[in-house]
Amino acid sequence: MTGRLSLFLAVMLAVGYAFLYGPIVSLVVYSFNASRLVTVWAGFSTHWYVELLHNQAIHDAALISLEIAVTAATGALLLGTLAGYALQRYRRFRGRALFSLLVTAPLVMPEVITGLSLLLLFVALEQAIGWPAGRGMLTIAAAHVTLGTAYVAVVVEARLAAFDRSLEEAALDLGARPAKVFLVITLPLIAPALAAGWLLAFTLSLDDLVIASFTSGPSSSTLPMVIFSSVRLGVSPQINALATLFLVTVAVLVTVAGRLMNARAQDS
Amino acid sequence: MSAPAAAAPAPPTSHLRIEDVVKRFAPGGAAAVDGVSLDIEAGEFFALLGPSGCGKTTLLRLLAGFETPDQGRILIDGADMEGVPPYRRPVNMMFQSYALFPHMTAAENVAFGLRQDRLPRAEIAARVAAMLDLVKLGHLARRKPHQLSGGERQRVALARALAQEPKLVLLDEPLAALDRKLREETRFELVRIQRRVGITFLMVTHDQEEAMSMATRIAVMSAGRIVQLGTPQQIYEAPASRFVADFIGGVNLFAGRVVGAERGLLRVDCAEAGAQLLVEHAALAPGSDVAVAVRPEKITLTPEPEARNRLEGRVLGAAYRGEASTYEVELAGGKLLRVTLTNTQRTIRPLAAGQAVTLAFEPAAAVVLPP
Ligand SMILES: Nc1ncnc2c1ncn2[C@@H]1O[C@H](COP(=O)(O)OP(=O)(O)OP(=O)(O)O)[C@@H](O)[C@H]1O
Ligand SMILES: [Mg+2]
Numbered sequence: 001m002t003g004r005l006s007l008f009l010a011v012m013l014a015v016g017y018a019f020l021y022g023p024i025v026s027l028v029v030y031s032f033n034a035s036r037l038v039t040v041w042a043g044f045s046t047h048w049y050v051e052l053l054h055n056q057a058i059h060d061a062a063l064i065s066l067e068i069a070v071t072a073a074t075g076a077l078l079l080g081t082l083a084g085y086a087l088q089r090y091r092r093f094r095g096r097a098l099f100s101l102l103v104t105a106p107l108v109m110p111e112v113i114t115g116l117s118l119l120l121l122f123v124a125l126e127q128a129i130g131w132p133a134g135r136g137m138l139t140i141a142a143a144h145v146t147l148g149t150a151y152v153a154v155v156v157e158a159r160l161a162a163f164d165r166s167l168e169e170a171a172l173d174l175g176a177r178p179a180k181v182f183l184v185i186t187l188p189l190i191a192p193a194l195a196a197g198w199l200l201a202f203t204l205s206l207d208d209l210v211i212a213s214f215t216s217g218p219s220s221s222t223l224p225m226v227i228f229s230s231v232r233l234g235v236s237p238q239i240n241a242l243a244t245l246f247l248v249t250v251a252v253l254v255t256v257a258g259r260l261m262n263a264r265a266q267d268s
Numbered sequence: 269m270s271a272p273a274a275a276a277p278a279p280p281t282s283h284l285r286i287e288d289v290v291k292r293f294a295p296g297g298a299a300a301v302d303g304v305s306l307d308i309e310a311g312e313f314f315a316l317l318g319p320s321g322c323g324k325t326t327l328l329r330l331l332a333g334f335e336t337p338d339q340g341r342i343l344i345d346g347a348d349m350e351g352v353p354p355y356r357r358p359v360n361m362m363f364q365s366y367a368l369f370p371h372m373t374a375a376e377n378v379a380f381g382l383r384q385d386r387l388p389r390a391e392i393a394a395r396v397a398a399m400l401d402l403v404k405l406g407h408l409a410r411r412k413p414h415q416l417s418g419g420e421r422q423r424v425a426l427a428r429a430l431a432q433e434p435k436l437v438l439l440d441e442p443l444a445a446l447d448r449k450l451r452e453e454t455r456f457e458l459v460r461i462q463r464r465v466g467i468t469f470l471m472v473t474h475d476q477e478e479a480m481s482m483a484t485r486i487a488v489m490s491a492g493r494i495v496q497l498g499t500p501q502q503i504y505e506a507p508a509s510r511f512v513a514d515f516i517g518g519v520n521l522f523a524g525r526v527v528g529a530e531r532g533l534l535r536v537d538c539a540e541a542g543a544q545l546l547v548e549h550a551a552l553a554p555g556s557d558v559a560v561a562v563r564p565e566k567i568t569l570t571p572e573p574e575a576r577n578r579l580e581g582r583v584l585g586a587a588y589r590g591e592a593s594t595y596e597v598e599l600a601g602g603k604l605l606r607v608t609l610t611n612t613q614r615t616i617r618p619l620a621a622g623q624a625v626t627l628a629f630e631p632a633a634a635v636v637l638p639p
Contacts, residue, residue, distance in 0.1 A: 173354050173355070173360055175384035175385060185369060188371050189370065
């Protein structure tokens with residue numbers, strides 16, 4: 001690279017960043033605004049954070065969101081690990097290409113379609129076998145599992161591709177049975193990828209609005225749904241505060257997940 | 269399995285017996301291992317030597333149980349290994365990449381196999397300590413592999429392969445990842461350790477010096493087959509083919525035709541040498557095509573006047589290697605020869621390029637090979 005950016009490039013970079021992050025910065029700044037009016041700055045205050053602490057509706061929604069996210073991430077971890085393992089380790093089985101496509105399709109599927117089709121599925125299932133009875137946290141979590149599985153599968157597959165198979169062979173050679181080898185060699189060594197996959201699935205579930213809206217029931221509004229509906233009634237600075245907290249949480253989780261995915265340097 | 273062979277197989281007595289093993293990776297494709305038969309006795313340090321891609325690693329993997337032979341049998345102390353998975357074979361392998369478990373310390377790596385054997389804790393600890401002492405790594409027991417140098421990792425891998433006291437240890441290019449100096453020191457070390465533990469070693473290498481200096485016997489492989497089997501000296505001094513002669517150390521080869529035999533010597537007419545050469549060899553029919561092989565260090569310079577196999581030539585170039593110098597000499601007919609002279613004195617003056625020289629070798633110094 002040449003030493004210095006030309007002025008033009010520097011300006012374009014600034015404009016680009018401003019476009020991407022300006023709104024988020026202003027949201028964070030105004031969450032500390034003393035004024036009730038979102039557009040008028042009236043000095044620094046943590047008033048809205050305090051108020052948020054006492055908002056029962058938001059508490060409930062946050063708990064629901066967390067519960068769904070933990071359930072969905074755990075389900076996605078189990079299914080995604082199996083799928084990623086199958087894709088990486090069994091290079092030739094009938095329908096492998098189709099399986100690979102189906103596992104990863106949710107990554108590129110429009111959320112509206114995923115949400116709508118799952119809604120139709122749940123309704124049809126309820127009519128056919130009476131389960132799931134109505135829609136609620138269970139159906140949202142199930143819907144989020146489909147999305148999270150794809151992410152976990154991709155992360156696990158990539159990790160296994162970089163895995164030195166001779167480690168597993170060495171363990172077999174030393175007398176460990178295949179199941180034991182998986183538990184004491186493979187699993188610990190891909191653990192960072194599993195943790196990263198779980199965190200990604202958790203984050204996706206936490207901030208999904210579209211799919212959750214389709215598959216939720218009357219008493220199962222997630223945090224993004226509560227934020228979205230309250231914004232339509234006018235933006236309260238409380239929502240700014242909530243969004244800021246949300247932002248920090250997601251940023252931390254994604255950073256940790258990224259670190260874990262890159263934690264390869266050690267094993268060579 | 270062919271029917272008659274199954275009737276009354278001779279009881280296998282050797283420690284490791286490989287019977288006509290064939291392995292193809294693709295059905296109908298070239299065989300990576302092509303009909304190898306081998307008997308190895310207990311306590312041997314055996315080397316499989318061959319160029320890259322000749323099937324050495326594949327043969328080791330067949331013995332360890334990671335691959336299954338398409339044909340043939342593998343017997344260890346008389347027990348047929350067919351269908352026996354790697355985790356039940358009395359064989360341990362030291363991998364070319366060492367394959368140390370990165371999330372375990374050196375001691376845990378060495379203990380891994382013992383844990384699988386469900387030995388009592390105290391015994392595991394004692395064995396691990398003994399093994400690490402054997403490879404002189406007692407002080408680094410608690411380091412993880414990434415905190416160890418290449419040479420130290422290699423020792424941990426060896427200790428791990430020895431810890432279970434297997435009947436046979438397979439070593440895939442055990443020294444390849446070490447630098448030259450360390451590699452040479454480690455050769456002696458490995459032999460010393462093998463003598464001490466008394467376990468049979470089967471080592472794979474493509475380095476002829478390594479095989480010769482360490483092994484009690486060597487099998488030279490080429491394209492999936494064993495082309496010669498013998499002690500290092502047999503392989504070096506009496507190679508069975510041009511391939512072996514050329515692969516093991518340098519060699520000068522003359523194509524020629526047998527003229528006659530006289531008192532245990534064969535007279536071979538070599539146009540390339542511009543002379544008839546006398547070689548110690550049993551009589552062959554006159555007119556047969558042969559090759560005469562002479563090692564560079566068995567050629568002498570400034571021979572006695574009555575010396576046989578005299579050749580006239582001109583020095584083309586020299587390579588000084590410290591303990592010896594290798595000269596390239598062009599014979600009158602244009603044939604290039606390599607001649608190695610030991611530098612017995614510090615002040616020896618190297619031969620200058622262009623200098624005319626007379627070379628000679630004893631009839632016993634040369635070998636007659638198939639053309
Ligand atoms: N898993 C495999 N699938 C297909 N072909 C293979 C496989 N493993 C080895 N081969 C082929 O079998 C032949 C022998 O390979 P092998 O690894 O045994 O060679 P080698 O003698 O150990 O060579 P090197 O000294 O380079 O390690 C090669 O032609 C190689 O391409
Ligand atoms: Mg190899």
